[in-house]
Amino acid sequence: MELTAQHINELTQIVGENFIFTDFETRKKYGYDETEDYNFPPHVVVKPENTAQISAVVQLANQYKIPVVPIGGRTGLSGGALSIHGGIALSTERLNSIVAIDEKNLQVITEPAVITQVLRDTVAEKGLFYPVDPSSMGSCFIGGNIAENSGGARAVKYGVTKDYVLNLEVVLPNGEIIWTGANTLKNSTGYNLTQLMVGSEGTLGIVTKIVLKLLPQNQFNVLMLVPFFKADQACEAVSAIFRAGIVPSALEFMERDAIDWSVKYIDNINVTVKPEHQAHLLIEVDGNYPDVLMQEAEKILSVVEQFEVDEVLFADTEDQKNALWRMRRGVAEAVKANSVYKEEDTVVPRYELPTLLKGIKEAGKKYGFQSVCYGHAGDGNLHVNIIKGNLTDEQWQTEVRKGIVEIFELTKSLNGTLSGEHGIGYVQKDFMPIIFNETSLNLMKGIKQLFDPNNIMNPGKILPN
Numbered sequence: 001m002e003l004t005a006q007h008i009n010e011l012t013q014i015v016g017e018n019f020i021f022t023d024f025e026t027r028k029k030y031g032y033d034e035t036e037d038y039n040f041p042p043h044v045v046v047k048p049e050n051t052a053q054i055s056a057v058v059q060l061a062n063q064y065k066i067p068v069v070p071i072g073g074r075t076g077l078s079g080g081a082l083s084i085h086g087g088i089a090l091s092t093e094r095l096n097s098i099v100a101i102d103e104k105n106l107q108v109i110t111e112p113a114v115i116t117q118v119l120r121d122t123v124a125e126k127g128l129f130y131p132v133d134p135s136s137m138g139s140c141f142i143g144g145n146i147a148e149n150s151g152g153a154r155a156v157k158y159g160v161t162k163d164y165v166l167n168l169e170v171v172l173p174n175g176e177i178i179w180t181g182a183n184t185l186k187n188s189t190g191y192n193l194t195q196l197m198v199g200s201e202g203t204l205g206i207v208t209k210i211v212l213k214l215l216p217q218n219q220f221n222v223l224m225l226v227p228f229f230k231a232d233q234a235c236e237a238v239s240a241i242f243r244a245g246i247v248p249s250a251l252e253f254m255e256r257d258a259i260d261w262s263v264k265y266i267d268n269i270n271v272t273v274k275p276e277h278q279a280h281l282l283i284e285v286d287g288n289y290p291d292v293l294m295q296e297a298e299k300i301l302s303v304v305e306q307f308e309v310d311e312v313l314f315a316d317t318e319d320q321k322n323a324l325w326r327m328r329r330g331v332a333e334a335v336k337a338n339s340v341y342k343e344e345d346t347v348v349p350r351y352e353l354p355t356l357l358k359g360i361k362e363a364g365k366k367y368g369f370q371s372v373c374y375g376h377a378g379d380g381n382l383h384v385n386i387i388k389g390n391l392t393d394e395q396w397q398t399e400v401r402k403g404i405v406e407i408f409e410l411t412k413s414l415n416g417t418l419s420g421e422h423g424i425g426y427v428q429k430d431f432m433p434i435i436f437n438e439t440s441l442n443l444m445k446g447i448k449q450l451f452d453p454n455n456i457m458n459p460g461k462i463l464p465n
Contacts, residue, residue, distance in 0.1 A: 002043065002086075003043045003044055003066065003087075003088075007044075007064060008020070008022065010060055011044065011057065011060065014057055014060070015046050015047060015049070015053055015057070019046060019047040019049070020044060020046050020047075021044065021047075022044050022045075024041065026045050027042055027043070027044070027045060027089070028041050030042060030045045030071055030074070030083075030089045031082070031083060031089075032074065033074040033077075033079065033082065034076060034336075035076060035077055035079040035082065035425070035427060036340065036341070036342060036427070037340055038079060038082055038426070040082045040084050040086075041083065041086075042083035042086055042087055042088060042089035043083075043086045044088055044089070045071075045089045045091060046088060046090055047093060047094050048092075048094065048095075049094050050095065050208075051095075051169060051177060051209070054090065054092075054171045054208055055175045055176070056175070057088065057090060058171050058172075058173065058174070058456075059174065061088055062173055062174050062454055062456055065454050066087050066456060067456055067459050068088045068173075068206075068456050068457055068458070069081060069083045069088070069090065069202065069458050070143075070202035070206045070457075070458060071089050071090060071091040071093075072091075072112065072113065072140070072144035073113075073115070073136070073139050073140045073144055075139055075140040075144065076144065076425065077332075077343050077345070077422045078148075078345070078419070078422045078423045078424055078425030078427050079425040079426030079427045079461075080147060080202065080423050080426065080461055081144075081202075082425075082426050084459075085460060087456075092112045092113045092141070092206070093141075094113065095113045095208060096111060096113035096115075097110070097114070098110045098111075098114055098118075098119065098122055099111065101122070101123060101126060101128070105183075106128060106213065107166065107212065107213060108128075108130070108211075108212050108214055109209060109210070109211050109212075110209070110210050111142075111208070111210075112141055112142055112143025112144075112146070112207050112208060112209075112210065113142075114141065114142050115137075115138065115139060115140065115141060115142075116132070116136075116137040116141070116142055116145060116150075117137045119142055123214055127216065127217050128214040128215065128217055129214060129215040129216060129218065130164065130212060130214055130215075131152075131155075131157075131158035131159070131164075131215065132145060132150060132152055132155070132158075133152035133153055134150045134151065134152045135152070135153075135328075135329040135331075135332060137152070142212075143207050143210070145161045146165065146168070146197070146210060147201050147423070148199065148421065148423040149161050149162050149198050149423070150421050151376060151381065151420060151421035152376070152421070153250040153252055153325075153328070153376060154249050155378075155421075156247070156248060156249070156251055156376060156378030156379045157247055157248065157249045157250070157286075157378075158215070160421065161198060162195055162198045162199065163213075164212045164213045164214075165194055165210065166181060166182070166183050166184065166185070166187075166194070166211045166212065166213055167179055167180060167181040167183050167210075168197055168198075168209070168211070169208045169210075170197055170204075170205040170206065170207055170208065171205055171208055172204075172205045172451065173204070173451055173454070173456055173457040177208075180193035180194040180196075181193065185213065196447070200462075201423050201425060201461055202457065202458040203448060203451075203452070203458045203459075203461055203462055204452065205451065218249075218286045218287055218288055219287075219288050220286065220287060220288065220290050220293055221249065221284055221285065221286035221287075221321075222284065222294065222296075222297045222314070223282070223283070223314070223315040223321045223324060224282075224283050224284075224297065224300070224312055224313060224314050224315070225271065225280055225281075225283075225312070225313040225315070225324055226280060226283065226309055226312050226313075227273075227274070227277045227279075227280050227309060227310040227311070227312075228277070228278060228279045228280065228307060228308065228309050228310075229276055229277065229278060229308040229310065230278055230279075230307075230308055231256070231278040231279035231357060232354045232357060233307040233308055233309075234253060234278070234279035234280070234281050234307075235354040236307065236353075236354050237303065237304050237307050238350050238353055238377045238378060239353070240303050240306070241283070241300055241304075242350065244300075244302075244303050246299055246300055246303075248284055248285050248378055249284045249285055249286040250282065250283070250376075250378065251282075251283050251284075251376070251378030252281065252282040252374070252375070252376060252378075253279065253280075253281060253353075253373070253374055253375055253376075253377035254279065254281075254328065254331065254374045255374055256277055256278050256279060258331045258334075258335070258372050259280050259327065259331070260273050261335060261337075261338055261372070262327045262330045262331045263327060265330060265333065265337055266326055266327060266330045266334070268323065269323050269326065269327045271324070271327060274310065276310075277310065281377065282324060282325075282328055283300055285297060328374075331374050332383075332385075335372055335385045335387070338387070339387045339388050339389050340387075341372075341385045341386060341388060342385070342388075342400065342404070342427075343383055343385050343386075343422070344383070344384040344386070344407060344408075344418075344428075345381070345383055345420055345421060346381075346382050346383075346384055346407065346408070346411045346416060346417075346418070346419075347380050347381040347382070347411075347416050347419070347420030348380045348414040348415065348416030349380055349414065349415055350380040352415070353380060353382065355410075355414060356410065356411065356416070357382070359407065359410040360382075360384055360407055363404075363406045363407050363410075364403065367399045367400060367402055368391070368395065369386050369387065369391060369395075369399070369403060370386075370387045370389060371384055371385060371386050372385040372387060373385070375420075376420070376421075380416065381420035381421060384407065386403070405431070412435055418431055418432070418434070418435055423462075424461070424462045425461050426460065426461055429460075429461065429462055429464050429465075430464050430465070432462070432463065432464050433464060441463065441464070444462070445463055448463065
């Protein structure tokens with residue numbers, strides 16, 4: 001629906017004239033995230049200051065049945081923050097304070113617009129550790145991490161966002177404000193509304209405060225880069241490491257093009273990629289006892305040497321470790337710099353990674369597209385970047401889609417699913433019936449209807465039409 005002058009006037013009274021925007025440039029800026037090349041400008045952008053203002057905006061939207069899209073750092077890859085029906089783009093960026101760090105109970109209370117890296121660095125100053133580390137952690141918001149149930153490189157040992165969320169303050173679609181749980185490590189009191197909100201992609205409410213569990217900070221880590229002559233063997237080695245009794249703090253897979261493009265895109269990365277290298281594993285172990293870590297590293301080395309590998313690089317200094325992580329975290333930007341692309345976020349049991357990788361390459365040959373694969377191999381999460389390159393728009397929309405369907409069907413057959421950490425959002429929703437039957441989808445639709453009977457809160461996301 002189009003917003004009227006009356007709507008704009010009422011919104012202005014809530015947030016103030018300096019925090020409401022109707023000009024095209026601002027609307028365009030808030031009309032995209034990092035999902036392909038989509039842009040859906042909202043009718044208006046508002047930037048509330050606090051929970052009370054968010055509640056008032058949502059009450060107004062619910063009264064007039066105006067769509068509301070919560071906007072965070074706009075780093076998402078599934079279109080969750082796209083205003084596909086126009087309406088109100090509600091940016092949480094002014095709610096950017098760390099409210100309190102509870103060192104006695106190892107907890108932090110934060111607002112949603114705190115950048116993930118800022119939160120991690122702030123608690124680290126007190127000897128505490130927030131493990132969730134998505135590749136975009138230097139720019140993504142904690143609130144967006146909650147919306148997408150974000151993971152990251154260290155999810156293999158430490159888990160994903162949901163494993164650290166204890167309690168949430170949420171503005172519901174009718175404007176009411178609730179807390180979903182308790183600031184306790186255990187809670188079996190009624191339905192788990194906290195975990196229902198995590199990963200709901202802003203479709204059930206807007207998170208305005210977050211209580212997170214923290215851990216003590218480990219003091220040491222060992223990082224190694226292992227080049228493989230065969231990509232499928234790199235995938236096989238992942239499961240073999242765990243079967244040998246080692247749980248790395250990170251275990252990342254990078255196909256040759258991924259690491260090659262990243263090295264060329266990012267300055268000061270001194271890694272030699274030989275023509276015969278097909279893939280690399282970046283493996284980290286962490287803890288408080290260096291002798292134990294070296295024993296674990298040696299055990300990992302004995303496992304990977306059973307495969308066809310080249311000389312293993314051990315990062316000797318913090319600068320070298322940081323360079324290797326910058327290389328890994330820069331892959332997505334390097335791919336994007338080379339071409340328009342679609343990123344699929346498949347996840348399977350880790351032992352099935354070689355089968356998944358083989359199937360992805362076969363789909364590419366069948367439908368004529370190139371793919372670049374990388375991801376959090378330790379937890380079976382493989383990011384599949386499908387490169388547009390010289391494909392026509394027709395091929396991009398039809399043939400590639402057929403290939404994606406086959407990849408998802410393969411993923412399901414391997415007991416996997418569509419998304420490990422990027423969410424479903426706008427671009428994946430029509431593939432949901434591949435994974436869920438009608439009964440399951442109807443349950444999800446029923447939950448959405450119960451929370452949001454007027455369908456104003458981030459409509460057109462997650463659930464297929």
